[in-house]
Amino acid sequence: MMSDSDKFTPVIVGFLCNWCSYRAADLAGTSRMGYPATLRDIRIMCTGRLDPTFVLRALQEGADGVLIMGCHPGQCHYQEGNYKAIRRFALLKRVLRQMGLEEERVQLHWASAAQGLLFAETVSRMTKQIQALGPLDWSRNWPNEEPFMLLQPYLHEEAAHGR
């Protein structure tokens, strides 16, 4: 079990705001601060742009986690976009919990443009947390359910009720 999770390399989709956290990631690069190659980041102008649909899509499409990062509260380039992100994130967390998702899978953190190290540490920490959880592989929750893909009638998920 442990060896499985040791081998597992999570895929984390990042949503970084253009002004603080994306620049923090740039700084981590410029400063050659290594961190696990688990984060694949997408630049948005502000965490206020983060549509919860994006998070759900990433999870549905195979991400093991989603990391949202923005400017520190009070330092949003657009004054208060990150406060909208706080609200949406809080509600999204509640919904995701009801969907049976572990807390650590979706995280919201702040990093200013000067906090390259914090950025790198955040990615490292989240990587460890997700490694401990194992792969998400959300689509396993509905085998054979791709729309339009079911070719033969009577096909169903499991032969019979019961274990």
Place this chain on the structure above:
Amino acid sequence: MTESRVGVYVCHCGHNIAGAVDVEHLSEWALDLPQVVVARNYQFMCAGTGQELIENDIREYGLTHVVVASCSPHMHEKTFRNACERAGLNAYLFEMANIREHASWVHPNNRSAATSKAKALVSAAVHRVLKHQALEPMRVDIQPTTLVVGGGIAGIQAALEIADAGYPVYVVEREPSIGGHMAQFDKTFPTLDCAACILTPKMFDAGAHPNITLLTYSEIEQVEGSVGNFRVTVRRKARKVREDVCTGCGTCWEKCPVKVVDGVFEAGLGYRKAIYRPFPQAVPKYPVIDVENCTYFKTEKCRACERYCPASAIDFEMQDEIVTLTVGNIILATGYDLFDPRRIPQYGYGRLPNVFTSLEFERLTNAAGPTGGKITLRDGETEPRSVAIIHCVGSRDKAYNEYCSAICCMSSLKFAHLAKEKTNAEIYNFYIDMRPIAKGYEEFYHRILAEGVHFIRGRVAEITDAAYGPEEAGKLVVVAEDTLIGRQRRVPVDMVILAAGLEPRRDSQAVSHLFGVGCGDSGFFTERHPKLDPVATVTEGIYIAGACQGPKDIPDTVAQGAAAAARVLGVISRKQVLLEPVRASIDESRCSGCRVCNNLCPYNAIEYLAEPGVSRVNAALCKGCGTCVAACPSQAITGAHFTFDQIMAEIDGILIDVSDREQSPIEVLA
């Protein structure tokens, strides 16, 4: 629509990318991504030859979209957009994949992982760019009037430059006079010319300039609009003195019976009256009534100033006035606050009377100051026989401010010279490092060394009046480790000057919100680029100059004020400015008028039209953050260049290998 044809260009960036990412493999792999017709890798994509490669391919292959996988878009997005434009491709049909800062540089020892991540990022960019639409920058007319916030030397310089070029300027200053900190200084380093002698003429020029309107004793309450057309609401605090009739004769403050400690201009060392002009050379020359201390406002009696005023300029009933200015550009030159040394209790400031701040010493040594330029102890009489000057107070210290305040070394040298010259006292400078870094500064340092001033390298641990022996009795003892001789030292002196550091204005956060500019962790306003664009901010039309951007001395402050003015003049002379078309717009056929978005915009760019019952985005006010886009429950709001489809495509692209892990073509980690 014709079929999309994408070109992908992978940059080696010398070894910077190629050292960690298999660029050959990456560009070959990219050929299999949707609609990619050409994929190349090249040494330096940003070089002229690299850009030509793209331009030629756009023409030859009829490319409809271009992806460059190289560095951060903050570095070269503009470069490649321009290359696309030159070849006739709309700049917004381009996308960048950041495989340097976000891949090769952070995964340098894992070629496989760095290459896999680069693949994901390139795939994301290709999927995204296919959803890009051609966009045209917005054109906005520029109001030729400029607002300068802050009337210190930075603001004065900026205002004069613009006014001399023939354009109108408003200068809004919180204090009753312009002049700022520089007006409080005696001499300026390294030339030791008198601050007033060089500043006063500039203040006068600004006050008399036909193109400059001074709004002193005023504060800005609201800023609306955007570049070209800001609407700024200014509160002109009631002076209680009518500027239209006051001659500045001075009778009023001569007759005023109330003496008040002047905590602002005289740094608490001197007095002023309840009706006062901060200093003799004040511009404008009109006094102001300090309502909190004026007897009339406390007891409704006195009215001495009114009685004696020969011009009948006193108006106790005067109320604050709200003025609205329309300006095209704004320069923030709000200056700094001095570090309050009370925060370092072991230095004894506020407890030990003969510990002074640098600003207090400026006033002491100033011929126009409370002692007439005589350097004395707190009793106002005794001349010090020995003086210690402590550098880096509140600076270069993680407990207070990590940064160097830039000016303290030089001002400390200046204090040493002035104290030596005027009192012939023994002078001890306690420093960490000497940083006399600009023109003429090192020479000044050597001059002071030659004057016989002592320099002790070491951070001061404590300043105390607890004497160990008779030679310390009645003295202030400066305790420090002399790191050059590796010994603890106790230096008894009569006077200590704390070279307090420069800090952002206490209200810099609020001001940054008011104007929509950023301020970093330190609280100084954030420039658009620390090296290449140090006077612009991320908000178009708002510039910064002087110490509000970071600690700096007078020459740098003046240079930055002039630079900000040059930028503004450039914008004014173009008459129009092109703005990024990254903005929200509402599909009114799809808007139900639910009004969810109405309250979300920090710039009030969204208005609800009761008829026909839809909301609308004012494109000139929108800054493109996308908050409303994400909130719209009808998905009726589109955020140009960050559309729903574009980001969804990017997500799908970035997960190209894991959305179907079984057949994963990408090896994630070795």
Place this chain on the structure above:
Amino acid sequence: MADKPKLALYWASSCGGCEIAVLGLHEKILDVAAAFDIVFWPCVMDMKYADVEALEPGSIDVCLFNGAIRNDENARMAHLLREKSKVLIAFGSCAVGGAIPGLANFSSRDEMFEWIYYQSPTTENPSRVFPQRRTDVAEGELELPAFWNTVKALAQVVPVDYYLPGCPPEVQSIELAVNALVSGAVPPSGAVIGLNIAVCDECPRERQDKKISRFYRPQEIIPDPAICLLDQGLFCAGVATRAGCKARCPQVGMGCRGCYGPLDGVYDHGARLLSAIASIIDADTPEEVEAVLDTLPDPAGYFYRYYLPQSLLRRRARENGQKQSAAEKTPVATPTN
């Protein structure tokens, strides 16, 4: 009669409300009867599977299929009718998005059986008798359709030509579809037949700037009849839900439930609702936000009432279910530095 187009209607996992809605066409049903030759409608006509199986592929011109797909029988009929029909219409919210039967995706089949057949207070089943797929009786072996773990929308089983949402679809929506089919002016394949604007457009309540400092449940306040329900803190899905119902629920003081589903191009109805509702919360610190959200119990139930199976995540994670129910009691993690 032979030249009249052939119409079939079927109910899969549904409540029967959609059938009533068709009858609700009143005299207009005669137009339907006049225009179409009804070949299959188990709710009102006695017909067998064999009758449908005997039809030539593509011989049914239009099939109105209501109900979600939750067991083998539903799926089998979906495939059968797909094969026999030229145009297959997902009729009603269950067929379009899974709807109320789809709420079962918040739990697993085993959990449901355990509750329904054993644990619920009104059930007396000491010997733990559960439904079996096959049972031997005197007449021979009986077979029940396999009960799926995950409820699906019709389009997740077979290709669908048009969608007609609503729980049930309002008469005017059905008329819209019938008129389109009769006149031949059909929208492009894959379209939702209806309006592409939210319920607010049809709602007469007055809307103001939105700021919610707490949510109310319907029994907690008497709403002002003239003001937007959401503005008053009552959950209303109308902001994110397709119009076409003339805002029937909000008009009588009940917040829109969301049965008409999202507008065109929306991937996830719940996410749209979530984002909009969260955006207008009048709080900034995580603690304040959580306090407001505490007044909105079961947010996922509100947001995904009708479209969970068709949403991006489609169902609750199957394996984490037990672990998470414990986690639900722990305080919400707040964003940290």
